Amino acid sequence: MTPTATATIRIIRLLPSPLRRSTACSTMEIPAISYPNPSVHCTFPIVITPRRFGLISRNRFVLSHFSSSSLSYSSATSVSGTRHTAEQRDGNEMQDVEEELHLHMQLSSGIEMDDNDVPPKSSPCLEPGLYLVATPIGNLEDITLRALRILRSADVILSEDTRHSGKLLQYYNIKTPLLSYHKFNEYQREMPILKRLHEGQIVALISDAGTPGISDPGMELTKSCVSENIRVIPIPGPSALVAALSASGLLTNEFTFVGFLSKHASSRVKRLTISASESTAQIFFVPPHKLCRFLEEASPLFGDTRFCVIAREITKVHEEFWRGTLGEARKVFTDRPPRGEITLLLEGNVNPLVEIPTEAELEIELEKLMSKGQSLSMAVKLVSEGMSVKKKQVYAIALRKLGKKIEAGKS
Template sequence: MQRISSFNGDQQGRLYLVPTPIGNLDDMTFRAIKTLQAVDLIAAEDTRHTQQLLNHFEISTRQVSFHEHNTEQRIPELLAKLKAGQQVAQCSDAGMPSISDPGKELVAAAVAAGIPVVPLPGANAGLTALIASGLAPQPFYFYGFLERKHQQQVSELQQLADRPETMIFYEAPHRLKKTLTTMAEVLGNDRRAVLARELTKRYEEFSRGTLAELRDYFADHQSRGEFVILVAGNDHPTAGQPQSAGSPVEQVDQEISRGLSTNAAIKLVAKRNRINRQELYREYHHIGE
C-alpha cells in the first residue's frame, strides 16, 4: 500500500491539479491563483488560452504545453522536473484536469513515481449543470463525450440504457443534433433530459423536456456554446438490451458482431473497462505472444 502526504517535505516536488473557470473568471479561487503564482512551471492544455487567464490575474509563471498529442514526450520531462524538486501545476482550458481533459496520464505517472499529487477544488461543468437540472442529483453517472460515429454512439448508449442514475454527457454544438437524435433512438423518445449551455456565462441557458422534444427543438434552432447533456436514469429497466459479458477480448468480439469495426470495438471496450487501449489492441491481435 502506498501512502504519500501532499504537504510534507519542503524540498519535494509536487504536482498540483488546478481547475480553471468554465466561463466566468470570477469563479477562479484564491488558492488556484496563489498556486499558479507560486509553482515553478505550469503544464497547460493550450498555452495561448491559459496565457489570457494568467494575464488577467497578473501571473507570470512560465508555461509548457501539455495536451493529448504530446503526453509521451512531456511526461518524462515533467517527472524529471518534479523529481528534481520543482513544483508543477497542471491545468486544462476550462474546468477540472483529467475530466474529459488532459491530465490522467500525468497523474498516474506521478503516483507511480511516488510524487505527491495535490488536487485543488474548483469549477466543473457536469456538476454545475447537475445541481440546477431538476433531475435526481444522486446517484449520478458521469460519461463525458460519446464517440462521434453513429454506430459507436448507438453501442455506447445501449450499454447505458438501463442505468438508474442520472447520466452526464458533454457535447460540442456542431454535433448536438445528431447526438440527441441517437439518444432518442436508443434511450427512447420519452426519456427526460436537460441541456445546459454557456454555463456561468452571460447567456447561460437550461432547456428541459423529453429527448424527442429537445431533438425537435434543436432541429429548428441553432446550437451555440458547449453543452452538458443530462439524461434521467431508467427507473423501469427492460430486458433485451445488449449486454456485454466476459473478458475484454470477448467483449470486442461482441461489439464487432453488432456492427462496429475492430478498432472502434477495441476503443469502446477499453473505455468501458477503463483499460489501456493499446494493451487491449495487442492482446486482441496476439501481438507479443
C-alpha cells in the same frame, strides 16, 4: 548600532486605495537584504501586487531593498503624503518579498547574477509535486484563492492551450511560464515533466476549463506520477458536471458521468445502449456542432419521451438550461443550432427492464435447493421469490424438468 540602508524607491503601482494612483519617489530607510553585490545602490521600480501584499493589511506593506549585507527595518516612510509602516513579518512572508524584489532587481537594474544567486521561485509553503488546478469554466471570477496562489508559486504551468490560459493568467497578473500540454503531445512531454518533478519542482497542470484529467489531458501524467511515488495534489474548483447536475432538477443521489462519446458510430451506439437501461441520470459532454447527431442517435434507444436537460454556456453571460423530452429537443435544436459548450443530462430509466431468467437457470436453482434438502414446494417458493418469476411457472418447470428425477428418488 544596527546599520540601515538608504535607497531611492519609485512606487509604480500600489494596491491600497489611498495610493492607487500614486507614482512618487521618496528617499527612505528600508530593510537591507544580503545580495551578491551589497555595494550597489540604484533606483528601481517596485510592483506591489495582491500576491504579496494584499494578505498583509489593507494599509500596510513591506518594503525591502539591497545595499548592505546586514538586515534592518525602518520605522516609517511617507509616500505621496500617506504614512505607512514597514513591518517585519514571519519568515515565510519575508522570504516571499525578498524573492520577488530580488527578481525585480535582476530585471530592472541590469545587474548580472549567477544561477546560484537567484532564489528559487517556488514558495517555501508548498511541497514539490504535481498540482491539478481546476480553472473557471466560463466566469473568471470563479477561480479559488488557493488556485491563484498555486499558479503564482509554481515553477511552470502545463496548459492545454497556452493562448486560452494566457488570458486567465493575464487577468490575474500571473507571470509563471506556460508550457503546452495537450492530447497531441502529452506522451512527448511526459519524461521532461517527470524529470522536473523528481528534481523537486512545483508543476501546476490546468486545462482550458474545469479540472484537468476529467475529460481533459492529465490522466496519463497523473498515473505516471503515482507509479513513481511523486505527490499529486488536487486543487478543486469549478466543474461543469457538478454545476449542471445541481441545477438540473434531476435526482442527484446517484448518477453516471460518461463525458464525451467516441468518434466511432458503433462505440457511441454501444455506450448509449448501456446508458439507456441504467436507472441513474446519465451525463454527457457534447460539442455544439454534434448535438443534433447525439439527439438522433439517443432518441431510438432512450425513447422520445425520456426527460433531458441541456445546460449551455454555464457561468457565462448567455447561460441556458433547456428542459424537455428528447423528442422536443430534436425539434427545437434542429431549427436552432446551439452555440457554446454543452453538458447534456438524461433522466435515468424509471422502469428498467428486468432480465427474465431462462428455464435452464430456473432448473439449476431448483436442483441446488432440493439437493440441500428443501422440499419441491419450498424450492419452488424460494426460486419464485428470488428470481421474480410467477410461482405457477416455476412449478410447471419443476414438474416437467425434474419430475422424473423426483419419481426416481422416491422409488
